[in-house]
Amino acid sequence: MRVLQIIESAYRATLEEQDDTVLWFTRALRAAGAQADVLLQGSAVSYAVQAQDASGLRLGAWQQVHPPAIAEELAALIGSGARVAAIKEDLDERGIAARQLVADVELLGRKSLAGLFGQYAHVWKW
Amino acid sequence: MNDSRCLAFLLMDAPFEQARTATAFRLIDATLRAGIGARVFAYEGAVSLAVTRQKPHANAIHGRALEEEAHPTPHAWINALADLAREQGVPFDWVNCGLCVDERGADEAAPSARRGSPADFWKMAQESVNTLVIPTR
Amino acid sequence: MGGIVTRYLLIESRDPFGSTDYVRRCELAAALRADGADVTLFLVENAVLGTRAAARPQALEKLAKQGVQVLADEFALRERGIGSGEIAPAVKPTDLAALVGLLAAGARATWN
DSSP, X not given: OEEEEEEOOOSSSHHHHTSOHHHHHHHHHHHTTOEEEEEEOGGGGGGGBTTOOOOOOEETTEXXXXXXXXXXXXXXXXXXXXXXXXXXHHHHHTTOOGGGBOTTXXXXXXXXXXXXXXXXXXXXXX | OOOSXXXXXXXXXXXXXXXXXXXXXXXXXXXXXXXXXXXXXXXGGGGGGGBTTOOXXXXXXXXXXXXXXXOOOHHHHHHHHHHHHHHHTOOEEEEEEHHHHHHHTOOSBOTTEEEEOHHHHHHHHHHSSEEEEEOOO | OOOOXXXXXXXXXXXXXXXXXXXXXXXXXXXXXXXXXXXXXXXXXXXXXXXXXXXXXXXXXXXXXXXXXXXXXXXXXXXXXXXXXXXXXXXEEEOHHHHHHHHHTTOEEEEO
């Protein structure tokens, strides 16, 4: 059963969770046997930017050991066979160029969404 | 007329911060009243919905004492839905994501709630007629 | 030979006057409809703030003309003091049992 996970909310609690919890959940679903793919839209297209760096969080004497590595999480998803796509118009609006992105992230136009949704048994928006 | 169908829901929000909690509970109630079972996976902040240490309080601004104010507590809502499901003779399953419970210290949960993982949500989705994810903001 | 019609249920909870992606959601509803699907836009919570006939812009009228069914949660309308006489003709007030019915019938549902 194919599932499309649409992620729109970005950088919500990613520092304290040391990940994006929906990307994490997607990996857990895939580990449980789901054929889950990801569509990034809105500001979540920023998750496809290779140069993200969340290291260095310090609060008093506490220092974060494992900052979120969202670009690596996306690469791992792609490496596991998941399809990861981002809405081109949302990247353009935010001035993000294709060359800045994690390898093999597909760029889709908004007009292709109807056709895309038709390929999945479930479309879950987060 | 009851049948063996179930709907699955995934909730993410902690109580008392936004409108989605009440709408989600109303939706689950409507599901059970329609004679359809409900399977709920509580993810992230939603695991706090089942915490039994929630306490109602009086409200001096409203001019109401503790019992009069009858302040809602979500764990009582979960128990009420479980009771409704029993009356309707349909399934009701509430699963809290275990890692989310651990990191929030939300481990004193309503008796109707059990601990689980995303694999339980996937099983719910496969075994239900449909699944609705209600995301947080 | 007839084909299976896909059904979509777009549940919209966000305030149309406070979120730019409300427009995107309306565009998506129209696009799915244009693709041949049965589409219902179900308004809950602050999304019903856009249902008054006197509100601007009238995105909901446009969607209804395109064949999208627009429903609104009666409870949310009442909670916000939106009377039946004020509601745009394109919008049909209903209860959550209708939403349950659409889910139980298998409509692909997303919540915004």
